[in-house]
Amino acid sequence: MSDDAQTTVSLRHYVDVLWRRKWVIVQCVVIVPLIVVGASLLQPVRYASTARVMAVQQSAAVDVATSLDAGSLTLDERGLMTLASFVATPDIAARAAEQLERPDEADTLLDDVSAETDPSTDVILVRAEADDPDEAAEVANAFAEQFVSWRREIQQTSLDDAIETIDGEIELTEPNTLRRQLLLDQRSQLEVLKALLNGDVQIGEAARPSSVPASPKPVRNGALAVAAGLILGIGLAFVREALDVKLRSVDAIAESTSVPVIGAIPQLAREHRSGDSVVTLEDPKGPVAEAFRFLRTNLEFVNFNQDVKSILITSPEPSQGKSTTIVNLAIALLKSGKRVAVIGADLRRPALHRFFKIANSRGVSTVVTGGSTLEDAIQVLSFGAHTRTVTATVDRKAVPLKTPASGQTADLQLTVLPSGPLPPNPGEIVTSQQLTTVLEHLTATHDYVLVDAPPMFAVGDAAAMANKVDGVVTVLRLDQTTQETLRGVEGFLERVPSRTLGLVVTGVPRSSKSRFYRYDSYYE
Numbered sequence: 425m426s427d428d429a430q431t432t433v434s435l436r437h438y439v440d441v442l443w444r445r446k447w448v449i450v451q452c453v454v455i456v457p458l459i460v461v462g463a464s465l466l467q468p469v470r471y472a473s474t475a476r477v478m479a480v481q482q483s484a485a486v487d488v489a490t491s492l493d494a495g496s497l498t499l500d501e502r503g504l505m506t507l508a509s510f511v512a513t514p515d516i517a518a519r520a521a522e523q524l525e526r527p528d529e530a531d532t533l534l535d536d537v538s539a540e541t542d543p544s545t546d547v548i549l550v551r552a553e554a555d556d557p558d559e560a561a562e563v564a565n566a567f568a569e570q571f572v573s574w575r576r577e578i579q580q581t582s583l584d585d586a587i588e589t590i591d592g593e594i595e596l597t598e599p600n601t602l603r604r605q606l607l608l609d610q611r612s613q614l615e616v617l618k619a620l621l622n623g624d625v626q627i628g629e630a631a632r633p634s635s636v637p638a639s640p641k642p643v644r645n646g647a648l649a650v651a652a653g654l655i656l657g658i659g660l661a662f663v664r665e666a667l668d669v670k671l672r673s674v675d676a677i678a679e680s681t682s683v684p685v686i687g688a689i690p691q692l693a694r695e696h697r698s699g700d701s702v703v704t705l706e707d708p709k710g711p712v713a714e715a716f717r718f719l720r721t722n723l724e725f726v727n728f729n730q731d732v733k734s735i736l737i738t739s740p741e742p743s744q745g746k747s748t749t750i751v752n753l754a755i756a757l758l759k760s761g762k763r764v765a766v767i768g769a770d771l772r773r774p775a776l777h778r779f780f781k782i783a784n785s786r787g788v789s790t791v792v793t794g795g796s797t798l799e800d801a802i803q804v805l806s807f808g809a810h811t812r813t814v815t816a817t818v819d820r821k822a823v824p825l826k827t828p829a830s831g832q833t834a835d836l837q838l839t840v841l842p843s844g845p846l847p848p849n850p851g852e853i854v855t856s857q858q859l860t861t862v863l864e865h866l867t868a869t870h871d872y873v874l875v876d877a878p879p880m881f882a883v884g885d886a887a888a889m890a891n892k893v894d895g896v897v898t899v900l901r902l903d904q905t906t907q908e909t910l911r912g913v914e915g916f917l918e919r920v921p922s923r924t925l926g927l928v929v930t931g932v933p934r935s936s937k938s939r940f941y942r943y944d945s946y947y948e
Contacts, residue, residue, distance in 0.1 A: 444672060445661035452657030453650060460649035464640035472553045472638035473561040475568035477511075478628035479504055479546040504541050507625065508548045511539035511571045519574065520566035537567050547628065557633035564631035575625050587614050671905050674929050681910045683898070683917060686726060686926035687719030689749065690934050700778040701748075704755040711934070713752070719928060720756040726925050727895075733867045734893040736922065738877040738886040740909050744901035745930030747775035750876050758836050762871040765839035767863070769889060770878045771850035774843035780805055787844025792858040798841075798865065805838040839870065855888045863892050880916045890920035901931045 442449065510516070517534040521527050536553045550571070552564035590611045597604040671677050678685045690711055696703050703712045726732070737753075739746040750766060757764045768776040769788055777784040786801040841862070847853055854877075866873045875893060877886040890896060898913050917924045 440672075441665045442658065442661060445664055448661050448664060449654065449657030452653040452660060454653070456653030456656060457646045457649035461642045461646045464642040464645045467640040468555065469637045470553050470555060470639045471557040471560045471634055471636075472551055473557065473564045473631035473634055474552075475550045475564040475627060475631040476542075476629040477548040477550060477568050477572060477625050479507075479548075479624055480626050501541075501546075504546055504548065507575065508539045508541050510574075511548065511550055511567060512537045516567055516570050516574060519570040520563070523566045523570060524562060533563055533567075537563065539567075539571075548625070550631070552631070553638060557635065561631040561633045565627075568627050568631070572625050572627055579624070583614055587611055590614070670903065671907065671910075672902075674902065674932055677900065677902075677905060677910065677927070677929055680907060681914060681927070683910075683914060683924060684726075684926040685929060686722040686897070687715065687749075687928040688932045689715045689719070689745065689928065689930040690932045692748075700775075700781070702751055702755060702779055703748075704752045704759075713756075716749075716752045716756040719749075719753060720760060723753075723757075723897075723925065732894040732923065732925065733871065734863055734873040734875065734895075735925065736875045736877050736886065736889055736893040736896045737899060738880050738896065739899040739901075740881045740913055741879050741904065742773065742882065744879075744899055744904060746879070746899045747779065747876055749899050749928055749930065750874050751776065751779045754838060754872075754874055757872050758838050763839075763869070765841065765866045765870040765873045767841045767866070767873060767875045768843035769854060769859070769875050769885070771843050771847055771853060771885070772878050772883065774846070774876075776840065776876055777842040780840060782840065782842065784842045784844060787842035788859065788862070789844035789847040789850075789853060791841075791844070791862060792853045792856050793847070795844075798862055801841055801844065803840045803842065805840060806836070839866065841866070851883070851885060851888065854885045859889075860892050881912060887916065887920055890922045893922050895923040895925040896920060897925045897928060899928045899930060902929050902933075903931055905929075 512534060514530065514534065517530040517537070518527075521530040521533055524533075526533070533552075537550065539548055539550050541548055548571075550564050550568045552560050552567065554560040554563060590607055594604060594607045594611070597607060671680060674685060674688045692701070692703065692712060693707075693710075695701075696706065696712070703710065704716055707713055723735075737746060737750050747770075754764045754766050766776060767788065768774050771789060774784065774787075777787075780803075782803050782805075786796045788801075790796040791798050791801050853859065863873065863875070873893075875889065877889055880886045880898070896917060898917070900909070900913070913927075
């Protein structure tokens with residue numbers, strides 16, 4: 425596979441995951457902003473004001489009076505950041521509280537003040553928050569003023585210390601010497617510098633009250649929450665996909681097992697989900713009926729030697745479409761000119777009699793136990809050409825069944841042997857020689873004998889009957905199939921002596937597009 429093809433497959437996979445988990449994403453995009461906006465609206469309204477403290481270069485008069493380079497006293501970026509870290513400190517907070525005549529609230533004021541440097545200018549931004557805009561401006565200005573005053577005091581103290589050091593050296597120096605004269609000159613310059621020095625930071629712009637609240641900001645927070653919810657939703661979608669062990673497509677099932685997929689049956693329309701609907705009769709031109717015809721064709725390809733006549737049809741678990749598949753496959757085979765018999769060998773939860781609306785008073789259980797003969801238990805369903813009704817011989821009387829759609833093939837007959845009354849010992853009945861005799865008789869007189877067996881994982885009946893038939897077909901429901909399910913099916917098929925014919929996947933979404941199912945796009 426080329427790199428472009430791999431990229432296309434990967435992108436398609438990601439898109440499929442996002443589409444499959446779209447409701448997770450939608451929920452995150454809706455719920456997260458609602459929570460954030462709701463929390464924002466519950467927050468108290470706060471105002472903020474900012475005072476700008478700028479770093480300044482010393483006056484040129486300092487250079488003239490002291491013969492010093494005042495430019496060397498200018499703060500660099502790192503020095504400015506260092507100074508900014510001292511704005512919101514307990515010392516400055518205590519001084520600001522005294523200025524505001526709130527000496528007991530220094531810690532409270534400190535919690536509401538922050539300082540940072542403006543990266544594009546030599547400015548320290550002193551920001552204060554409060555419930556009142558005027559109070560916020562007052563606090564910001566108090567911290568800025570006290571910081572500037574503190575910085576000037578620090579510098580003045582440094583000069584005082586230097587002068588004191590020089591005074592000590594002067595006392596130890598002999599009078600009328602060159603060194604003493606140099607020390608006196610240095611002391612004079614420091615005195616001048618002390619008098620002229622106005623500090624390297626000054627208030628450039630005082631804080632002003634703001635009419636716009638600094639918080640909360642529900643619109644901004646909501647916009648950010650939408651973006652965060654989208655990112656969270658996408659992340660959760662892929663996490664859930666990774667944790668989900670279900671196989672989500674027919675192609676995924678086919679790629680995960682060596683057993684061939686011979687049919688993909690689309691999800692039944694709502695009107696056909698009653699549990700007893702024969703879609704191949706009620707909607708013979710629809711996509712579901714076409715899927716069963718496709719299954720019939722694949723089955724004939726698998727059975728190209730015509731050596732498979734009796735087929736056991738089972739599923740891993742209940743409610744996966746096994747009986748629906750048997751009934752509709754039987755009709756599809758019947759319409760292709762085959763002689764077909766259907767046996768209801770699920771003696772625990774029988775369903776065939778419901779599909780064909782026939783009596784279940786006689787069947788497999790009564791034949792095996794001797795309660796009736798095979799001839800009396802068999803019911804033959806006929807499809808009439810002129811009346812377009814389906815009739816069945818029940819206790820040697822013709823009774824009308826469900827009326828199919830128009831266009832039915834005339835004079836077709838389906839042999840049905842229902843399960844009969846539920847026996848107390850179904851496991852013994854399905855392993856009996858009498859059932860083997862029934863299968864041999866029907867196999868000798870029909871092209872196909874379809875056996876409805878219980879689910880393979882639920883009971884051992886399917887495994888017990890597997891040596892009585894020529895082949896096994898397993899029905900899987902797409903939304904219930906996992907890797908573990910496939911491993912169990914493969915293990916079952918490896919243990920039984922019958923030939924594995926393939927898998928039939930039911931419940932395929934009608935929007936699905938794979939190499940196994942594309943009927944909707946053609947028929948609808």
